[in-house]
Amino acid sequence: MTDYGHDLLFGAFVTPAAEPAQRAVELTVAAEDAGLDLVTFQDHPYQPRLHDAWTLLSYAAARTRRIRLAGNVLNLPLRPPAVLARSVATLDRLSGGRIELGIGAGGFRDAIAAMGGARLTPGESVAALAEGIEIIRQVWDADRPGPVSVAGTHHRVVGAKRGPAPAHDVRIWVGAYKPRMLRLIGRAADGALPSLAYLPGGITDLAELNRHIDTGAEAAGRDPGAVRRLLNVSGRFAPTGRAFLDGPAEQWAEDLAGLTLEYGMSAFVLSSDNPDVLRRFAAEVAPATRELVAGERPERL
Amino acid sequence: MVLQIGALLTAGAAAGLAAHAETLGYDLVAVTGAADGPDAWTALSWVAARTRRAGLVAVLPRPPRLPAVLGHAAATLDALSGGRLTVAVGGPAGELAATLDAVRGVPLWVTGDDPGSADLAGRRADGLLTPLPAAVPAALPAAASAGASAAGSAPAASAAHAAAASAAHVAAAEAAVAAGRGAVAVRRVVVVPAGAAAADVLPLAADVVLVAAGDAAGLDRFAAEVAPALRAAPAAAGAPARRRPGIDRDAVPASLTAVAPGDPDYPRVRNTYLRGGRPGIVLRASSAAAVADALAFAAAHPDLPFGVRSGGHGISGRSTNHGGIVLDVGALNAVEVLDERRRLIRVGPGARWGEVARALHPYGWALSSGDYGGVGVGGLATAGGIGWLARRHGLTIDHLRAAEVVLADGRTVRADADTHPDLFWAVRGAGGNVGVVTAFEFTADPVGDVGWARFVVGADDPAALLVAWGAAVEAAPRDVSGQLIMGPTRPGRPAYAQLMAMVDNADPDAVVAALTPLAAAGPLYDQQVVMTSYAAVMDNAAPGHHRGSGEPVTRSALVTHLTPEFAAAAAALLAGGAAHWFQIRTVGGAVADVPPDHTAYAHRSANFSVIAMGADAGRLDAAWAGLAPHVDGLYLSFDTRLDRVADAFPPATLARLRDVKRRYDPGALFRDNFSVGDR
């Protein structure tokens, strides 16, 4: 029963299909017009049927004015952290502070190795991600004197210039499921971004995920509440309720509000390439969920 | 190539200046960035979304750590921008190969002015970008050299730089020629400060001028004061025909649909099956009148490359180009039966041979064509047409009864045995030289079920296999046509060849009898024999637009007999590894029944047509030279050496063809593909 009290975000998880080339861009614009807060793209640079996520994010950011954008999640083994940090900062400045950094340790090891990325064990991936985050934060910390200096095992950036700084405090959200990675999030990241579909036990697994994140945060002397809990979800609008996120919009709102109030989830990223579904999510589900959550949260001072 | 003028911007300034540069008429927006500053790729992706027409150049000072990821990103940005991307990459030449391999389907430039970069650009890239000594353009005061250079006295350092740059461009052109690509394959890209004067820039004889500008004022000044002089200047001495005027899209006649860089369709029309291109404009015509309009438009741009495209499968790839005009008659793709009794059909140049076969099948007919259903009618039926029915039914052109041709002067004429007989003669073997065929009238043949076979045979002794197969083919009845395919032989690996054959005979026993000697040419590893239809065999093409990239490199020859001497030379070619594809098609038979002077395709006595494909023209030529004593002539559909007209056409044919060309295309409007014209 943990609600960390964050404002709620509603986003879209749009397939970055390579063809038709503009489809993902059109959906991004549709998501913005619908009033969603966030658009995200998966990142599989070894998959020719998908666009390169970073290029698409940059392009789509230039075609929108308000909506925030993030990778869901960017593949760190194929995106050297110093380059990634400067890319994110560049785009954050161009877009007026609308970029967040969704990042992950990369799932498909063979595909990553085939593209020239390092083949890491799960344990090494955690260490590599920790080093990556440290490099990214140092690059962004442009006003601090002295160069970037992270002499990691997997990523080594020593003596490079800092900067540019992003336009706003870019949040680092990590796609993760395993205890060590979750503790790392608690220690060093700003959010966790798992997909509900990948949780073997479904919703109830979220408590376990939270516990690891909270442990990591506390061990590092951080407030667990500083770490946003985001969730990729999928669902279906139907006239009558049948299952979790399978029913009318009002039921969706109840389902999601429950996730906020009981599991502390504060961002829901809906996987859909259907503009009508995105519109309903923004117009019907988001306000109703916000209302339900506000009704249950204690008045703030 | 068109002279292009681009704005070279830093990643930090690009978003603010790119749209302005486009409005000022800059052809390109190039974005660069230092490794420890704002990211150039990100800024260029942003710029792509905020511009419409300008070409986009990512100027990467160093090769990326993960070239494959850049390759994927480049495909994305090119697709999102409507095919506007070029990637320029710098760094030690030895470290660039992986990037050149990984980034496919977009033009690539190498950045540098050292010999290694020049050589690499000449061999492998589409341009050589010689940088300013100070690589970061923001460091350049916009007006720094304006005064000095107006007086014609550029500072000594910049004169030295200009000398190094032009030496590098010369070296790149030489490397390109040595690699068999032709000097103009590599664009000369130079960087000049925004304060430069026309007098500074003209001697550089550049194809692309990138103006390093730090602010709008610099861009404004160059656009207003220097660009017009550059565009108006004639080709500089020593750089003949490199500089060409732009294309005025607004002047395109209304009968045509234009597709230019930046249009959503552009990525689908820029390339051909085998060759990557970036035409300045593709004009789609759907009537003979529209073709005439397109020819007038092309004639108004005499210095631009001009390609004619039907199905886009030309092996020399001249139905695309870089910066020029392409006339696409793919929409003229009807297949009609004119007279069922005489089996007379009318086919548009844009039809594909698979479609033609499918349309004729219900009548029990077939028309001898090539081996691949995706190939267009226009290119093949103007060159020859060597396919699965050749030995029984002759070449495709041997079935041509008349052609509707739009001539260089815009007239549409009918060419047949009685009207314009010379033109009719030329169309059959050298059609690309004399006009644009907008309709073909053919007589089809009655063709029933056919036998269709594929064998895989051992080729540990490739020479013996070739001799045995050649003899079996020559001894086979005319029903049998086919081909042999081999790849490079690798030590320690079992070598094999694929043999394919069609038997135009509906009797399965006759098919087996005809095929048995062929299959015995080598130890049989695998076999597949079916009774089927010509249309089913030709239903072998993948749909979708063309994704060719780079420059194809092929060599063609015609051979009378596969003698032991020829076979030994071919085996040596395969062992050397310079050819990754080696194929022999059967001709002879009915093809040889037609006298050599009857059509502009004159190689009637050959029994075999040979093609080899390689990656490196220099290496392939060295290997191919071994075959020369044993072969004769070439089939222009199968060769990328555009200047080998004397091999494509024997002396008497060439003389007559030149005469026809002088009369029907005196200005050599059709000059991009094995031109026999004077230009």
Ligand SMILES: Cc1cc2nc3c(=O)[nH]c(=O)nc-3n(C[C@H](O)[C@H](O)[C@H](O)COP(=O)(O)OP(=O)(O)OC[C@H]3O[C@@H](n4cnc5c(N)ncnc54)[C@H](O)[C@@H]3O)c2cc1C
């Ligand atoms: C996979 C493949 C298999 C092939 N197999 C065979 C084969 O078995 N037998 C064979 O003979 N050839 C074969 N070819 C070669 C083919 O015949 C030629 O490349 C032919 O030019 C392709 O025609 P197209 O219309 O598709 O090509 P395009 O690229 O559109 O045109 C090629 C050239 O033909 C000329 N041209 C095109 N249209 C016209 C027109 N309407 N009027 C006048 N000139 C025109 C132009 O010079 C142009 O550059 C093959 C090619 C490929 C790629």
